[in-house]
Amino acid sequence: MEQSPLHDILNPKSIAFMGGSNSIENVGTSQLLNIVRGGFKGKVYPVHPREKEIMGLKAYPRIVELPEVADVAIMVIPNHAVPQALEDCGKKGIKRAVIITAGYEEMGAEGHRLQQHLLEIAKKHDIRFLGPNCIGVINAHIALNTTWFAHLYKPGGVGIISQSGSYVTQTLPYFGHLGLGLSKAISVGNQADIDMVDGLEYLGQDAQTKAIALYIEGLKRPRSFLQTARNITPRKPIVALYVGGTEAGRRAAQSHTGSISGPDELYEGLFRQCGILRARSLTELFDWSLALAQQPLPNGNRMVVLTNSGGPATSMADECSRHGLAVPPFDSQTQERIRGMTPDTASAKNPIDITMNYDLDLIFNRLPELTLSLKDFDGMLFYGIFGPIHFEHKKTMAHGLIHIPIDFLRDWMTKVCQTFVTYPERYRKPILCSCFCGREDEAVAFLQDAGIPVYPTPGRAVRAMAALWKYQKIRKGND
Amino acid sequence: MEQSPLHDILNPKSIAFMGGSNSIENVGTSQLLNIVRGGFKGKVYPVHPREKEIMGLKAYPRIVELPEVADVAIMVIPNHAVPQALEDCGKKGIKRAVIITAGYEEMGAEGHRLQQHLLEIAKKHDIRFLGPNCIGVINAHIALNTTWFAHLYKPGGVGIISQSGSYVTQTLPYFGHLGLGLSKAISVGNQADIDMVDGLEYLGQDAQTKAIALYIEGLKRPRSFLQTARNITPRKPIVALYVGGTEAGRRAAQSHTGSISGPDELYEGLFRQCGILRARSLTELFDWSLALAQQPLPNGNRMVVLTNSGGPATSMADECSRHGLAVPPFDSQTQERIRGMTPDTASAKNPIDITMNYDLDLIFNRLPELTLSLKDFDGMLFYGIFGPIHFEHKKTMAHGLIHIPIDFLRDWMTKVCQTFVTYPERYRKPILCSCFCGREDEAVAFLQDAGIPVYPTPGRAVRAMAALWKYQKIRKGND
Numbered sequence: 010m011e012q013s014p015l016h017d018i019l020n021p022k023s024i025a026f027m028g029g030s031n032s033i034e035n036v037g038t039s040q041l042l043n044i045v046r047g048g049f050k051g052k053v054y055p056v057h058p059r060e061k062e063i064m065g066l067k068a069y070p071r072i073v074e075l076p077e078v079a080d081v082a083i084m085v086i087p088n089h090a091v092p093q094a095l096e097d098c099g100k101k102g103i104k105r106a107v108i109i110t111a112g113y114e115e116m117g118a119e120g121h122r123l124q125q126h127l128l129e130i131a132k133k134h135d136i137r138f139l140g141p142n143c144i145g146v147i148n149a150h151i152a153l154n155t156t157w158f159a160h161l162y163k164p165g166g167v168g169i170i171s172q173s174g175s176y177v178t179q180t181l182p183y184f185g186h187l188g189l190g191l192s193k194a195i196s197v198g199n200q201a202d203i204d205m206v207d208g209l210e211y212l213g214q215d216a217q218t219k220a221i222a223l224y225i226e227g228l229k230r231p232r233s234f235l236q237t238a239r240n241i242t243p244r245k246p247i248v249a250l251y252v253g254g255t256e257a258g259r260r261a262a263q264s265h266t267g268s269i270s271g272p273d274e275l276y277e278g279l280f281r282q283c284g285i286l287r288a289r290s291l292t293e294l295f296d297w298s299l300a301l302a303q304q305p306l307p308n309g310n311r312m313v314v315l316t317n318s319g320g321p322a323t324s325m326a327d328e329c330s331r332h333g334l335a336v337p338p339f340d341s342q343t344q345e346r347i348r349g350m351t352p353d354t355a356s357a358k359n360p361i362d363i364t365m366n367y368d369l370d371l372i373f374n375r376l377p378e379l380t381l382s383l384k385d386f387d388g389m390l391f392y393g394i395f396g397p398i399h400f401e402h403k404k405t406m407a408h409g410l411i412h413i414p415i416d417f418l419r420d421w422m423t424k425v426c427q428t429f430v431t432y433p434e435r436y437r438k439p440i441l442c443s444c445f446c447g448r449e450d451e452a453v454a455f456l457q458d459a460g461i462p463v464y465p466t467p468g469r470a471v472r473a474m475a476a477l478w479k480y481q482k483i484r485k486g487n488d
Numbered sequence: 489m490e491q492s493p494l495h496d497i498l499n500p501k502s503i504a505f506m507g508g509s510n511s512i513e514n515v516g517t518s519q520l521l522n523i524v525r526g527g528f529k530g531k532v533y534p535v536h537p538r539e540k541e542i543m544g545l546k547a548y549p550r551i552v553e554l555p556e557v558a559d560v561a562i563m564v565i566p567n568h569a570v571p572q573a574l575e576d577c578g579k580k581g582i583k584r585a586v587i588i589t590a591g592y593e594e595m596g597a598e599g600h601r602l603q604q605h606l607l608e609i610a611k612k613h614d615i616r617f618l619g620p621n622c623i624g625v626i627n628a629h630i631a632l633n634t635t636w637f638a639h640l641y642k643p644g645g646v647g648i649i650s651q652s653g654s655y656v657t658q659t660l661p662y663f664g665h666l667g668l669g670l671s672k673a674i675s676v677g678n679q680a681d682i683d684m685v686d687g688l689e690y691l692g693q694d695a696q697t698k699a700i701a702l703y704i705e706g707l708k709r710p711r712s713f714l715q716t717a718r719n720i721t722p723r724k725p726i727v728a729l730y731v732g733g734t735e736a737g738r739r740a741a742q743s744h745t746g747s748i749s750g751p752d753e754l755y756e757g758l759f760r761q762c763g764i765l766r767a768r769s770l771t772e773l774f775d776w777s778l779a780l781a782q783q784p785l786p787n788g789n790r791m792v793v794l795t796n797s798g799g800p801a802t803s804m805a806d807e808c809s810r811h812g813l814a815v816p817p818f819d820s821q822t823q824e825r826i827r828g829m830t831p832d833t834a835s836a837k838n839p840i841d842i843t844m845n846y847d848l849d850l851i852f853n854r855l856p857e858l859t860l861s862l863k864d865f866d867g868m869l870f871y872g873i874f875g876p877i878h879f880e881h882k883k884t885m886a887h888g889l890i891h892i893p894i895d896f897l898r899d900w901m902t903k904v905c906q907t908f909v910t911y912p913e914r915y916r917k918p919i920l921c922s923c924f925c926g927r928e929d930e931a932v933a934f935l936q937d938a939g940i941p942v943y944p945t946p947g948r949a950v951r952a953m954a955a956l957w958k959y960q961k962i963r964k965g966n967d
Contacts, residue, residue, distance in 0.1 A: 033892050036844055039882060046885045064889050111833040111843060115798075157844075159881035173799020179874075183924035183944065226802055250803075257815040258806025264835035265798030290947040291803065292771075319594075319744030320652020323705055324729075324770065327737025336736040354590040356743035364590060365515055365636075395658075402638035403518060406525045410543050413512050445662035447926075465662065468769040 013211040014137035014203055017105045019148045019193055021080035023052040025072055025103065027094055028085030031063055037085030039157035040109070040145070044083075047160050048152030054079060072097035081105040083145060083155055088112040088123065091141070092130055099134025106131070107155060108140035114199045114267025115142055121267070124201050131202060142266060143198025144174030149191040150217050156196075158182075163458075165190010166219030166302035167295075170208035172197055172226045172266045176291070186447055187464075188457025189299045192217040199266050206233045213241040220301035222294050223249040223285075225276075226258075227268030235283055242284035246301040246480045249285050250294040251276045284483040286476055296462075296469050297476035303460045304439035306481040307387035310334045312474065313380040314360035317372055317393035321443070321467040322360035325390050328468045332475035336360060343383065350375055363393070367418075373425035381436040388439040389432075390474060392467050396422055396452030422452050430459035439477055443470040492690040493616030493682055496584045498627045498672055500559035502531040504551055504582065506573055507564030510542055516564030518636035519588070519624070523562075526639050527631030533558060551576035560584040562624060562634055567591040567602065570620070571609055578613025585610070586634060587619035593678045593746025594621055600746070603680050610681060621745060622677025623653025628670040629696055635675075637661075642937075644669010645698030645781030646774075649687035651676055651705045651745045655770070665926055666943075667936025668778045671696040678745050685712045692720035699780035701773050702728040702764075704755075705737075706747030714762055721763035725780040725959045728764050729773040730755045763962040765955055775941075775948050776955035782939045783918035785960040786866035789813045791953065792859040793839035796851055796872035800922070800946040801839035804869050807947045811954035815839060822862065829854055842872070846897075852904035860915040867918040868911075869953060871946055875901055875931030901931050909938035918956055922949040 029041030045053055045064050054075050055063040062068055069075055072082060072094065082098050084091055088110045098106055113124035124141065131138055139145070145155030149164040156178040167189055171177050177194035184191065193215060195208045205228060212218045221241070228234050238247055253262040253270025254277075262268040280287045288294040312334050316322040326336045338358045339347065347357035350371060356362040361380070363372055372393045381389060397419045404413045433440050442463040448454040453463050464470045508520025524532055524543050533554050534542040541547055548554055551561060551573065561577050563570060567589045577585055592603035603620065610617055618624070624634030628643040635657040646668055650656050656673035663670065672694060674687045684707060691697045700720070707713050717726055732741040732749025733756075741747040759766045767773040791813050795801040805815045817837045818826065826836035829850060835841040840859070842851055851872045860868060876898045883892045912919050921942040927933040932942050943949045 031890050033879075033882070033890055038890065042882060042886055042890065046887070046889065115835075116833065158878065159885055161881070171799070173797070173802070175797040175799040179797065180924045182926075182928075186926065186944075224799065252803050252806035255806050255809030257809045258802055260817070260837065261793075261798075261802040261805035261815075261835075261839050264837060264839070265802050265841065290807075291945045292947065314740075318652070318654040318658065319740075320650070320654040320703065323652070323737060323740040323744050324731050326740035327731035327734050328769075330734030330736045336740075338739070354595065356594075356740075358739065358743060360740050360743070362744065399637065400512075402640070403512070403521060406638055407521055408525070410525065411510050411512055411517065411521065445659050447661075447665065449661075465665075466770045468771065 013207060014105060015195065015207060015211040017080045018107060018139055019146055019153070020151065021051055023054065023077060023079040025054045025056055025075055025079040025082040027056045027072070027082065029055055029063055030057060030060060036157055040085055040155055043154045043156065043159065047154050050151065072103065073101050075101060078102045081107060083107045083109065085109045092126060095127060095130045095134070095136065098136055099130065104136055106136055106138035107143070107145045108138055109143060109145055110140070111142040113141045114201065115265060124199065128201055137202055139195070139203045140198040141201060143196040144178050145196055147177060147191060147194040149193070161185040163190045164192070166192055166217065167222060167298045168192045168212040168215060168218035168220070169194040169222045170197060170205050170212065171195070171224040172200070172268065173224050174198065176224050184295070187295060187299060188448065188454070188462065189295055200229050204229050206230050206237050209234070209237045209241060213237065213245060219245070219303070220298045221245065221247045222298040223247060224294065225249055225251045225253070226262035226266050227253045227270040231279060235279060238283035238285055243484060247283070247285045248288050248294055248297045248301065248476070249280055250288045250291060286479060292469070293472065296464060296473045299462050300439070300441055300473040300477055301480060303462060304441065304477060305433055305437050306484070307439055307474070307478050308481070309387040310478050311385060311387050312336055313386050313389045315372065315376055315380065315389060315391050315393070316360055317363045317365060319362050319364070321392040322356070322362045325392065325467045325471050326360050328471040332472055334471065334475055334478060339383070346379060347376070369421050369425045373429045377429065377432055381432055381438055388474060388477070390470055391440055391442040392444070394442060394444040394450065394452050394456065394463065396446070396450040398446060398450045419451070423455070426452060426455050430456060430461055433461065439474065441470040441474050443467045492686060493584060494674065494686060494690040496559045497586060497618055498625055498632070499630065500530055502533065502556060502558040504533045504535055504554055504558040504561040506535045506551070506561065508534055508542055509536060509539060515636055519564055519634055522633045522635065522638065526633050529630065551582065552580050554580060557581045560586060562586045562588065564588045571605060574606060574609045574613070574615065577615055578609065583615055585615055585617035586622070586624045587617055588622060588624055590621040592620045593680065594744055603678065607680055616681055618674070618682045619677040620680060622675040623657050624675055626656060626670060626673040628672070640664040642669045643671070645671055645696065646701060646777045647671045647691040647694060647697035647699070648673040648701045649676060649684050649691065650674070650703040651679070651747065652703050653677065655703050663774070666774060666778060667927065667933070667941065668774055679708050683708050685709050685716050688713070688716045688720060692716065692724060698724070698782070699777045700724065700726045701777040702726060703773070704728055704730045704732070705741035705745050706732045706749040710758060714758060717762035717764055722963060726762070726764045727767050727773055727776045727780065727955070728759055729767045729770060765958060771948070772951065775943060775952045778941050779918070779920055779952040779956055780959060782941060783920065783956060784912055784916050785963070786918055786953070786957050787960070788866040789957050790864060790866050791815050792865050792868045794851065794855055794859065794868060794870050794872065795839055796842045796844060798835070798841050798843070800871040801835070801841045804871065804946045804950050805839050807950040811951055813950065813954055813957060818862070825858060826855070848900050848904045852908045856908065856911055860911055860917055867953060867956070869949055870919055870921045871923070873921060873923040873929065873931050873935065873942065875925070875929040877925060877929045898930070902934070905931060905934050909935060909940055912940065918953065920949040920953050922946045
């Protein structure tokens with residue numbers, strides 16, 4: 010199989026960067042800074058018509074003067090300068106480019122002509138390029154980030170292909186909050202040359218990518234997309250958000266990436282044929298991808314709901330019923346055993362609600378071990394994380410008035426969580442959690458970093474679990 | 489009109505507190521700490537059989553020995569001790585109680601009997617009480633918080649009545665993240681005496697409550713609920729989440745609050761008759777309440793979508809179409825004016841996408857002033873907040889390599905935001921924003937604190953706007 014043109018773009022040993030300067034006022038400077046100072050270990054050659062040195066690196070006036078043939082050229086330059094830059098790449102022998110510059114297909118007829126011109130030059134020199142009108146790529150596993158947002162993400166298993174640069178740039182802090190780890194992110198922009206199908210082929214093969222998230226305004230090659238996606242979904246999940254299916258969405262998509270969108274039903278049918286999970290919002294797109302990338306699939310739809318609180322217990326049970334998951338009562342023997350372990354006011358049927366108390370061994374270890382080992386249950390929805398931050402707040406408030414043993418509580422929480430995070434692998438069943446605190450709570454951060462998704466509401470955890478089950482059915486060919 | 493029994497519970501001048509001690513191991517201690525150190529200005533009388541002093545306050549062995557008749561007694565004591573405590577309240581002349589203790593109706597037949605016994609004692613002494621099996625109340629405007637979570641909230645316009653204590657306790661950090669300000673929060677628990685209808689009557693009259701959020705597992709008095717809600721919704725919005733309408737939800741609700749739930753369609757019809765907006769998730773419940781409490785209603789469904797990014801622009805346009813909002817193109821004259829103000833690569837039709845640049849005057853002031861003054865448009869969805877935190881990240885990364893004028897950017901952002909937040913009132917049109925950064929971004933915090941909701945995703949802003957429009961139609965009697 011031919012190597013994907015994305016391979017060198019995502020794994021360059023050397024980058025020629027056109028458009029960065031020593032002034033932050035250029036967008037390109039932020040992007041170059043991310044490459045130079047973001048942990049990327051390859052060589053970086055700034056190209057600039059006047060500057061001799063940029064960010065401490067020797068700058069070259071033209072690409073043809075670089076001391077080596079860079080693996081990729083990244084361009085954040087005015088669009089009238091792009092054709093010559095591409096020609097220069099050709100002369101130098103550079104075969105891959107990322108054209109971040111906008112002002113092409115999305116601008117109507119004149120933009121279309123300009124974009125065609127780029128394609129001709131690229132073809133002449135056998136160059137494959139990403140963009141134009143994109144934000145480039147992230148390869149989290151080699152700390153390469155060509156976007157202009159700082160590195161508020163961690164390496165992980167979610168690969169993203171997006172027609173919106175913002176959804177792989179401005180979303181980085183959002184991924185950070187969610188504890189979502191990225192493998193690769195590819196902003197395809199106008200898809201003049203390399204398109205979403207190329208992206209899918211690449212991420213389909215990429216070992217670090219465990220789940221693929223797509224943001225689609227309009228596909229250029231629906232038939233190839235169908236074939237490619239079909240080959241991937243039996244072994245790797247794909248979640249897609251399509252926004253071109255309404256009148257306003259279609260019009261906005263055309264202004265944004267020059268995309269020709271199709272009717273919603275057409276994409277609905279396409280996704281179904283490919284075995285792609287269709288997300289209805291960005292929230293779902295990222296929530297589901299996170300769970301799919303990190304958790305084992307449930308073998309059935311029967312969930313244990315374990316909480317220390319009746320509201321989340323009831324909400325999750327209700328939400329399960331609405332999304333194809335079951336919360337069957339435990340058999341009487343199991344209920345008996347649960348009652349033996351829990352306070353009098355607890356509920357032992359399923360959901361289990363241990364009610365407000367701070368028996369961390371019980372909720373994090375003893376009850377999960379009991380219920381996850383039941384062969385009639387396929388996964389667990391968990392609500393009941395209250396890490397040290399709550400006691401820190403209390404301590405601040407108490408200001409010496411009463412004693413609060415923070416260190417004891419922290420150690421205890423760490424200990425029970427260390428065991429808890431081993432359960433998905435040990436029992437081969439998914440666990441999804443939720444907590445109204447974010448990563449400011451150490452326990453939330455610990456669980457997320459150990460691979461257990463913790464969502465901001467109980468309902469989002471349930472819907473992500475429903476996506477796991479839906480994908481399992483797709484994989485088994487029952488959906 | 490008779491004064492609501494909730495008046496004294498939410499606005500006590502003095503509180504008798506039973507169940508707190510000097511040890512944090514008692515749940516009651518956390519709750520007492522919140523009252524004592526949370527900013528509440530009234531008197532607090534700890535009642536304890538043995539302790540002479542709790543948190544520096546004189547403790548009394550029994551309620552009958554208090555130096556005055558407290559406005560309310562709060563009980564976090566074992567349930568065998570509650571009847572005597574209620575009798576003591578009666579003897580002392582205390583007419584209001586909050587019974588946090590659990591182990592009643594939710595526990596089946598024996599619990600039912602115990603709960604009936606409390607009702608009898610209360611009736612005998614003319615006591616009205618909240619609970620049992622609740623978490624009490626918050627009155628943010630007098631810094632009264634009887635729950636056991638610290639004060640991670642601010643005073644504001646959202647009033648909550650919840651059958652789940654967790655949704656007015658554990659959600660406090662979530663409200664904090666969302667910038668949601670509380671007026672009052674009432675955890676009704678088992679609703680043995682004071683119930684959701686009483687809560688509605690109270691919040692319907694409460695001037696500080698601008699929107700009411702309900703979490704319902706099952707109503708005790710559906711007919712009174714209907715009448716009460718009907719009287720409120722023409723002047724104050726109500727949003728409800730009902731979770732008792734599925735088999736699993738019903739079963740969990742009964743274990744949680746002893747609620748008898750009804751079929752989903754019944755509640756659906758009830759909400760429709762009352763003019764209540766039905767939320768399908770906690771996310772919607774709080775998102776919508778926030779917007780309804782803080783923003784003017786749109787007079788129509790025609791939205792300006794203003795962004796600096798094509799992905800959010802397209803997503804929002806698509807989401808508007810799917811939720812009853814329109815994003816009509818501007819007339820050609822307006823488009824001309826917008827093109828005159830924006831970069832060449834911008835889109836001027838609606839959505840407006842100024843594309844990536846940092847002209848804060850343009851996106852925060854000049855374009856909103858132009859488009860909000862158009863009489864054919866009814867509200868604005870805004871995406872484009874990038875506050876100082878991004879540049880702080882860059883500065884940290886650059887570490888002196890290039891100059892980043894943080895102070896200049898911060899001052900500029902503050903200036904444009906100060907004007908921006910005056911627009912909803914000036915134009916009498918709602919503005920809802922979204923940003924993938926949370927309150928760690930000063931600009932997000934500034935806007936939220938000035939009353940403009942900023943949601944974590946573009947789609948959530950759109951769906952909240954759709955709720956504003958839906959409520960406007962309800963108010964006008966067209967829905």
